[in-house]
Amino acid sequence: MATGADVIARARFYLQDERAALYRYPDAKLQPILTAAYSQMKAARPDLFLGRVVDDPAEPASPSTSMDHLSASSREQLAIRVAVLALQANDDVQGNGARAATLARLIGG
Secondary structure: OOEHHHHHHHHHHHHOOOOHHHOOOOHHHHHHHHHHHHHHHHHHOHHHHOOOOOOOOOOOOOOOOEOOOOOHHHHHHHHHHHHHHHHHHOOOOOOHHHHHHHHHHHOOO
């Protein structure tokens, strides 16, 4: 089963932040970003959620949220969106703005 934790793990690949002992983006920071990215994806592509009953469109996505309703490519786009938002939130680091823009182009943003 694909979960929100899997999406965060994939986002870490794009953030180049995969060494657990040295995370620059702690889970506590990425979890609300996952929720924001998930909400953005619902707004941008509601067709991806037609097969899933979602009572609250602002439903928070968490690491334990099942992402099986999304295709593998949609989960990849969600991971990229998480990475973009994380980079934008941490834009005080030199080069993050350019990295965020490059990743955003991958998902048409």
